[in-house]
Amino acid sequence: MTMGHDLLTAQAERFAGLDPLLPRVRAVPEGDVLTAALPDGGRVAGLLLRSRNGPGTLPSLWSAREVHELVPLVGDAGSAGVEVLLRAWRHRFERVGLPDADSACVVVWPSRDAPVARVMLDHGLVPLSVLAVRVEPALPPQAGGEVRIRRATPADLDAVHELAMAELRYSALVGGAVVRQDAAALKRAALRARLLGRDPVWVAERDGVVLAVAECAWSDPDPSSWAVRLPPGRWGYVNCVSVLPGARGGGIGRRLMSVVHAEFARAGATGSYLYYHSPNPLSSAFWPRQGYRPLWTVWEVRPASALR
Known part of the structure; x- marks a missing residue:
């Protein structure tokens, strides 16, 4: 019209x-x-x-x-x-x-x-x-002491699933997430497919125990779509980041994301983006400190x- x-x-x-x-x-x-x-x-x-x-x-x-x-x-x-x-x-x-x-x-x-x-x-x-988007240059990954950051494998499914469910339950308290009856099965199937598909997923571990996950993907926005939200380019998408409650506050999340951002940059990413719930007291403080700023509000x- x-x-x-x-x-x-x-x-x-x-x-x-x-x-x-x-x-x-x-x-x-x-x-x-x-x-x-x-x-x-x-x-x-x-x-x-x-x-x-x-x-x-x-x-x-x-x-x-x-x-x-x-x-x-x-x-x-x-x-x-x-x-x-x-x-x-x-x-x-x-x-x-x-x-x-x-x-x-x-x-x-x-x-x-x-x-x-x-x-x-x-x-x-x-x-x-x-x-929220991040377009600033990535800094060298932070030193992690005893914490090791590595790519996740299918063998990490149980640990990654536990972290993803913890994030979902918390987001249901402070945002729009809903813990439905089939949530655990849906999350597990999606994570299995992501790990088998070799999507960029990283975990942080200490003494062989997985403490955090950054579940990511790649996105190439279609400029002809009515739903396009990002400028042209190849964008790293941060779908879910979760740190075990007992491991929070020690810099593990920052260390994990410094590796993710460095890997995105090494692969030629235009930038990275993610969604977070504005009422979430953890996300609303953490992500701006990692260089993200709001582009669209839902x-x-x-x-x-x-x-x-």
Whole structure:
């Protein structure tokens, strides 16, 4: 639609002024179209997406069962455009019926757009997680004393699974993770595939005991996708970092990540990225100290009926 193209172009220009690392989005997703009028008579639009994360799916461990996402196209209207769209979204739910309890409303928006953050909060959305990036040069790996950092192997599955489950349980307390009945089986199957596939996974061990894991992967963003979140290049993705509770506070996580970042750099990475929960008191302090800073914020409210 012409209006959508014009709004997307103007919005891309506005985003470029907010943060030079934001990619230029050139496409919109397929979805129901929501439109709203601005006070000056102009119009903005949004695409409505719905996904279902049923039993046996990995996304169900970090998302509600039923997720409703709004992709705003507000051009250069900024907070005024997002305000009228969120109001129209809420009115739509009132007309078509409210989702069930295990549901969420989600909007992903540039982290540096403070005026829009105020609007999100006013409508009941919270900054549950952020996509954070690191582009600074890697420093030489830190000396680790008795701690040894090495690539994980399939033989480490039990230890890595224990660490991943500890991270999931903690994230369920301070973020959007959900410990579902099939969580342990889902995590184990995913980790087995990652280890057998030789994905970049590192462990920290002392005296033969695995104390921490950094479960990583590689990502090559598709610049033609509406969902692109990163500039072009090859990016290292940090999916999960977990340190055994009794081993925290001793610098093992820092030592582990210094090796990960050095290995990413050696392989020619443009940078690295990860998601962390903003309310997590450990992650929100640890990751900025490792050079990461928010690029996108995932605004969310659960259940979806709590959208104001």
